[in-house]
Amino acid sequence: MINKQVILKNRPKGYPDENTWQLESNEITELQDGEILIEHHYISLDPAMRGWMNDSKSYIPPVALDHVMRAGAIGKVIKTNNNPKFEVGDCVTSWGGVQQYSITNGDGWFKVDESLASMPMYLGTLGMPGMTAYFGILEVGKVKQGDIVLVSGAAGAVGAIVGQIAKIKGCTVIGIAGGKEKCDYIVNELGFDGAIDYKNENIYSALKKKCPKGIDVFFDNVGGVILDAALSKLRMHAKVIICGAISQYNNKSKVQGPSNYLSLLVTRSTMQGLMVMDYTKDFGKAVKEMSGWLQEGKLKSKEDIYNGIENFQETYNRLFTGNKNGKLVLKVKE
Amino acid sequence: MINKQVILKNRPKGYPDENTWQLESNEITELQDGEILIEHHYISLDPAMRGWMNDSKSYIPPVALDHVMRAGAIGKVIKTNNNPKFEVGDCVTSWGGVQQYSITNGDGWFKVDESLASMPMYLGTLGMPGMTAYFGILEVGKVKQGDIVLVSGAAGAVGAIVGQIAKIKGCTVIGIAGGKEKCDYIVNELGFDGAIDYKNENIYSALKKKCPKGIDVFFDNVGGVILDAALSKLRMHAKVIICGAISQYNNKSKVQGPSNYLSLLVTRSTMQGLMVMDYTKDFGKAVKEMSGWLQEGKLKSKEDIYNGIENFQETYNRLFTGNKNGKLVLKVKE
Missing domain, CATH: 3.40.50.720 (NAD(P)-binding Rossmann-like Domain)
Structure with a gap:
């Protein structure tokens, strides 16, 4: 099974260019005991990604060269090897990165309720x-x-x-x-x-x-x-x-x-x-209140969804050109 | 009786120059009912004075052209015409301006206790x-x-x-x-x-x-x-x-x-x-606590005192050249 991954190859000066990232196709390894395999449906594109590529002290470490580009991701658990917390079919979100699959023990991943909002919305208004x-x-x-x-x-x-x-x-x-x-x-x-x-x-x-x-x-x-x-x-x-x-x-x-x-x-x-x-512990409360506002029609959420991990760089560029129409999301599930 | 006054004649661009201020000698007018005459002993030189000369919206109006240059001042009441609040001999401080005398009804002037600290200190550490x-x-x-x-x-x-x-x-x-x-x-x-x-x-x-x-x-x-x-x-x-x-x-x-x-x-x-x-109402409390620290030797106060209203501009320049040694004060009493 192949995982298409966007790898950070060079730190950009100014705007990223064709040397910044490389799309690789890598075989997915076997799950270790306690691990889960997550199929990413969508990844989130956010301006903060630009900062994560700089090799300077900040609120989180920079993305390492030759590693998967950091990004918020949402998808579904499609396989588990005795993980105590997640089951096949769970809808989950975390910093999955710009790739089609994640293998993880589940640390830092959160289950979300698809009946409350769509997956792209969990990367935007409820993300x-x-x-x-x-x-x-x-x-x-x-x-x-x-x-x-x-x-x-x-x-x-x-x-x-x-x-x-x-x-x-x-x-x-x-x-x-x-x-x-x-x-x-x-x-x-x-x-x-x-x-x-x-x-x-x-x-x-x-x-x-x-x-x-x-x-x-x-x-x-x-x-x-x-x-x-x-x-x-x-x-x-x-x-x-x-x-x-x-x-x-x-x-x-x-x-x-x-x-x-x-x-x-x-x-x-x-x-x-x-x-x-800094507010992680109160996210649950906020999601609840904001879901309420969404349902009452007091809050509107708009996502601008593009398709295909091959189009990551082109989609990313829209963050800075402003050529987008709502929260920018890339569908990476084929 | 003559009052030497430093008048703002032109708004400086960059550093003030010889056209910025003019020293004038003007006859002191008679006191109206309720007014007092204050002889300034010292005036305070502060970096904020630079901002007061710009014709732009700020926390206080700019000094008007052809008016006395604004400055903190301290001195003594030497004459009163039925003022209910002040007596001859009172040591008082306010925005008296760069001049040798003030005539005022006393609004905005405060009595200070010379037994606690020297006049120059009331323009610095206790000012x-x-x-x-x-x-x-x-x-x-x-x-x-x-x-x-x-x-x-x-x-x-x-x-x-x-x-x-x-x-x-x-x-x-x-x-x-x-x-x-x-x-x-x-x-x-x-x-x-x-x-x-x-x-x-x-x-x-x-x-x-x-x-x-x-x-x-x-x-x-x-x-x-x-x-x-x-x-x-x-x-x-x-x-x-x-x-x-x-x-x-x-x-x-x-x-x-x-x-x-x-x-x-x-x-x-x-x-x-x-x-x-913003803290005017609590100045009394602060002066009391700081006087205590001064007396206990926990707080040291140093004033750099120059002499003569004629030397105002030269003394003012020391604020920005750094060629001074403590709180900059000008003695204007002859």
Whole structure:
């Protein structure tokens, strides 16, 4: 039985290229006692993957060269050799990586309930991006009714959920996204109060118009110019949540730091980093609440699904070109 | 009776020059009912003065052109016209400005007790810089025993107090200052655990050596390269207190933002702005506690006093050249 695997061969400088990954077909080995074989149905594509390829100290070790590229995965147990926790047919998710099968003793894998949501949704709204949004806006942002919330990357896997949760909590929510289609989507389908199209508007003057009273909470997935512009509009005691900086991940020179950071001083505001793994113990509670919102129609989830592990690199690139329409997922089951 | 006043004539770009201020001699007007006349003995020179000259939105309005330059002042009431709160001989302090006398109804002026500390000390350790240090390190930084604290501008009016309070609270304290003399001073006289001479050491390698375990609390008065270097050494859940950015105040181009701000994400840390005016209602309590520490010898206060309102500009420049030795104060009483 053959496992197609995407292997990290070279650490990219800037954008990954044809030398970064290699697709290999390897024979699946026999299960040892206690192991299970998982067939991956889908893998998750997330901006954080870019950081995992750099050979620098971070919140998790970099992906080792000649190893399978790290990615969230979801699939089904198709074989077990006396594993005490999992059975054939279980739907399970973890960091399975960009490959078609995983062999594991089950550590770090979680069973999910397919009757509550589809597999791709467990990689998005009910997966890491959704958890990031939930704990970021509620635990770090501590939003309350009436807050003016600005979200960058607002049509993305995290941003779309952030904005919807803030709406559920009674906030005014403005989203920043690239292009008319995404802006229309977050306002008309997700219920945001306004949108700023950073590709076609001057971000400073758009913020002046859309957030005339300033911003209480800024949830940033983007960095760069957008972070600077948002800092210039903070209200007193505002909160800036640093979730990511997708505009900076492929820089060959150093990251663009926020020139307007002294706005934190003038407004007595706080800028805080968010790492979803810190909330692992409460994921169950969050999934339950968010499933409820999904069922009540208060929360909408959209996945953009591509097909075939051969198309991994092309699909990955969509994260950074913005050429996608919802949470990016790749189907790897043939 | 003549009042010599330093008037803001032009808003500087970069460093102030000979066109920025003008020294004028103006006749003092008669006191209206309820007013007092205060003779300034000393005025305070602080880096924040640079920001007050810019015509931009900030935490207080800019100094208006053709008005007296804003500054903290201390002196004595020498005349009163039925003021209910102050008497001749009272020692008082407020934003008197760079001039020799103030006429006021007393709003915003505070009496101080000369038996507890000298007038210059009330502009430093027991004035705004001391209050900034006290509330910054205790209320924003929330330092606790065992924390590793890094302070920039460590021989300055704020930094020297920050480090000493952190030592009182049982922290390990490293200071960054410019030149051997200042570094020796903070270690040998103020009891810091270590010093980094940013003028003669590579800040990154010095931090690696002096803070091998990283930093729990960074109190930043400086910004620029020093902020970036400190961000690269944060421990988990660290706090970065933004008090000022003296390295950036005279920039003609935009402020250098911290390239390493994504370290906040990796370490789940917080960067927060500090504004001393937010704590005005607790100043009395702080002055009392700090006076106690001064009397017990736990806290040392050093003022660098120059003489003559004519020398205002030259003395002001010392803030930015670092050519000073303690809290910078100008005696304006002739």
